[in-house]
Every structure is written in structure tokens, then in C-alpha cells.
Amino acid sequence: MKQSASHRAVPPVAAAAWIALIASVLALIVALLPVPLAHADDDPAADTATTAPVASAAGPVPNVIITNFTYGDVPATVGGDFTLGYTFQNMGRVAVQNMVVTVDGGDSFSIAGGTNTFYVDWLDAGYSLTQSVPMQALGSATSGAHGVTVGFRYEYVDAGVRSTGSSDIRIAVPVVQPDRFQINDPVLPESAYAGEEATVTMAYVNKGKGDVANVEASIEGEGIESAVPSQYLGNVSSGGTGSVGFAFTPLAAGEGNATLHISYEDPNGEAKTRDFPITLNVGESIPDTGEGMDLEPEPEPAAPLWAWIAGGAVLVVLVVVLGVVLARRRRARHAARQTDDGDWADWDGEEPEAGALDGVASGDGTRLGGGTSADGDRTQVIIDDSDGARR
Numbered sequence: 262m263k264q265s266a267s268h269r270a271v272p273p274v275a276a277a278a279w280i281a282l283i284a285s286v287l288a289l290i291v292a293l294l295p296v297p298l299a300h301a302d303d304d305p306a307a308d309t310a311t312t313a314p315v316a317s318a319a320g321p322v323p324n325v326i327i328t329n330f331t332y333g334d335v336p337a338t339v340g341g342d343f344t345l346g347y348t349f350q351n352m353g354r355v356a357v358q359n360m361v362v363t364v365d366g367g368d369s370f371s372i373a374g375g376t377n378t379f380y381v382d383w384l385d386a387g388y389s390l391t392q393s394v395p396m397q398a399l400g401s402a403t404s405g406a407h408g409v410t411v412g413f414r415y416e417y418v419d420a421g422v423r424s425t426g427s428s429d430i431r432i433a434v435p436v437v438q439p440d441r442f443q444i445n446d447p448v449l450p451e452s453a454y455a456g457e458e459a460t461v462t463m464a465y466v467n468k469g470k471g472d473v474a475n476v477e478a479s480i481e482g483e484g485i486e487s488a489v490p491s492q493y494l495g496n497v498s499s500g501g502t503g504s505v506g507f508a509f510t511p512l513a514a515g516e517g518n519a520t521l522h523i524s525y526e527d528p529n530g531e532a533k534t535r536d537f538p539i540t541l542n543v544g545e546s547i548p549d550t551g552e553g554m555d556l557e558p559e560p561e562p563a564a565p566l567w568a569w570i571a572g573g574a575v576l577v578v579l580v581v582v583l584g585v586v587l588a589r590r591r592r593a594r595h596a597a598r599q600t601d602d603g604d605w606a607d608w609d610g611e612e613p614e615a616g617a618l619d620g621v622a623s624g625d626g627t628r629l630g631g632g633t634s635a636d637g638d639r640t641q642v643i644i645d646d647s648d649g650a651r652r
Contacts, residue, residue, distance in 0.1 A: 319420040323353020325360070325413045327430045328389065336435035337398040339470065342373045345396050347411060347432065350389035357426070358383045360415035364394050369407035369436060373397040384415075398436050404471055404529045406433040438528035441469035442497070447521055447539050455514045456546040461539065462506040463521060465497070471528025473497040480507045482519025484543075497525075511543040 330347040337343045345364070351357050360381035366372070373395040381390065396409075412429045443466050450459040461480075467473050476494040480487055487509040494505060511517050521537040 319422065320354045322424070322426050323351055323355055323357055323386065323417050324426075325349055325351055325353075325357065325384075325415065325428050327411060327432060330432050332434045336437045337370075337396075339398050339402050339404075339436060339438050340400050342395065342397045343434075344393055345409065345434065346391065346393045348389055348391040349411070349413065349430075351384045351386055353417065354386050355417050355419050356383060356385045357415040357417045360384060360413060362392065363412045363414075364396075365410040365412070366396060367408055367410070369399055369402040370396050370409060370434070371399060381415075400470070402436045404436060404438045406435050408433055438469055438471040440527040440529075440533065442467050442473045442525060442527065444523055444535060444537075447537050449539060449541065452544065453511055453517070453541050454544045454546050455511050458508055458510050459541070460506055460508050461519075461521070462504055463523075463537070464502070464504045465523075466502045467497045467499055469528055470499050472499060473528065474526040474530075476523070476525040478505045478507075478524075479522045480509060480519055481522070482517065484512050484515075484517050485509045485519055486512060511541065514543050514545045517541040517543050 327347050327349050330345065332345055333343045349362075362379040362381065364372070364377040366377075375395060377394070379392060384390065398407075408431050410429055410431050412427070414425070414427045416423060416425050418424075445464045448462045448464075450461065453459040463478070465476075474496045476497055477491065478494060479491040481490065487507055489508070492505060492507075494503065497503065505523075507521070509519070517540070519539050519541070521539065522534060523537070524532070524534040526532050
């Protein structure tokens, strides 16, 4: 009788394969199971390890930085005041405390009233504060950017340990010099004529503390011409003075208009231009009179008839007066001679006293007098009259 399939015997080879497969699966399961941890009771030293405090690692040092600052809408002017505002922030993971903030303007700025030191009690991590400081740009400051240093000194506690930290932040504030380059109004000629050269001048002075660079001057206008319409004057140092002049020639009579241009760079390096319009009243050209040429002298105008008549009358009067004077002198001299002759006649008839004429001198120095000669006769006295005649 045949047996059913379920009661058939398994071959030995198949049985061994199944056994090997089951063993592999069991080994894999055992390998994947976690290793059992030792219990604290198994090791007496475990009690000490579990009761010791676990120390946490310290974090990075908190830094304080300036995130924003302002100095006004325009750069600071030399000698002028401005307000410096700045915002600082704690960039660390722990709070900072007992912070001291100082502001140092260096050689270019100073505090315009108040103090440069501030105190902050506490600043949490990630928080910020804003401060404002009134300042002034010193007169010795030059044009350009100048530094301001803001220093922070603080304390912080990290992992139960108190430490100190610091940071110095430098910010730049621009400074400008005021433009004090002064140019006076043009000096116009007293008169101008068409076709003749005229001159206009301008004086300038740099009253600022910085140099003025690349100064140029030019003239332009309708109805005038200039041999040198543009001039380069160069740099003008602080306190420097000078003048610029233009020679030009008006081409036609009437009202002439021209413009003088002055361009330069101020102490801050900014290019500037200033214009000076001028108006001239140009007269008609003067005709050439040939001055300096050899010309024949013009004949003098003849004297009028009445002048000749008056001159003749005056001459006649002078002749008459002169004749009268001479006649009177002759008469007087003749009368004097007759008088002298009469006196000599009387003197000859009388005997003058002896020595009466001694020591008397005539008008020309001839001594007058009489005396007795050696033979007893009287001598004759000779007198020289003023007319030279002897009597």
C-alpha cells in the first residue's frame, strides 16, 4: 500500500540546509541586539562619577562695535560746532556690564562743552544704545577726513567666571575749510575810445587758512578784442595777494559789455567760478592830429587897428613927458650956474678973513681955502663945480 505525500521522509541534504539557514538567522539577531550596560551597583566607583558637576565650556569674548554714526547733514567746518552721534551694539552671547565709554577727538576735534566719558551699567547680548556728543572742529584742522576714537571698557560673566573686555572703534569725520578767497570788483578805465587800448584790473586776496589752487582769469565780450584774453595765475597761498589786468580794445563807440571770469579750486579741492560783468561807455575815436610831426608854425593874427592907435598915443605921451623933464633939468642947471657966478664976483671984491676958507672941501673932495704965497700976494682959489667947470 502506498504512503501519502505528507508522510514522505525528508532527504538528509535538505535538512542540513535548513539547519544552517536557521543558525545564520539566529546569529544575525544576536549581533544586532544592544550590549547591556553595566548597572551602577556593579561598580563602586560609579557613585563618585555620577555625583561630580559637569563643567560647561566658556563662550567667545563679547565684542562691542559701532554700527552707525552721524555728524550732521554737511561736513564739519573748521572752527565750527557739530554733533557726533553713534550707535554701539553688544555682539556677544552674554551681557556686558560696568561699561565706560570715552570719546577722543585727537588733534582735530574737541568736546564743545561737557565730558568725553560716559557710563553704561548693563547691556544685554544683541542690544544697542545711541549716544550724542557735542564737538568742535579745531582751527588747526586741515581739509579732509579726521579720526575720532570711541573706546569701550567693560566686564562680563561667562560660565561663572568674570572677565574684562575692551574695544577701540575709530570713525572718520570730514572737515572742510571755508572759502575765503576774496576778489575785489573790477577797476574800469576813466575813459574808453573806439580803436584805442584800455585796461581793466582786479585785486584778490586769500583770507583763508588753506591754499587756493589753479587760479585762472579770462575776459570775453562782444565788440572788444584782447591780445591776451586768458591768464593762468597758479596757486595763491594763505594770506597771499595779487592782481590781474587785461588790456583790450573796443571796436565801436557806444555801450560795451564784457565779462571777467575767475576760476579756481578752493582749499577743499572743489572747483569754483566767479563772473564779473562790466559795462563801458565807449566814445568816438579821436582823429590823429599828427602829434610829434614837424609842422609849419601858424602865422600870428594881426593886431586890430584900435591897438595900433592906442599904442601910438601912448608913445606920443611918453615923448612929451620926457621932453618936459629934460627941459626943466636944463633950466635948473642954467640957473644954478648963474648963481655960482654971482657968488664968485662978490667974493673977489671982498677980503675974506684969513683961514675962513681953510678946511672947507668941495663936493668932489677938492679942498677950498686961501692963503698967502711966499712973496706976500694972495693966491687964487680954484673950485671944481659939479659940472666940471673951473672958476
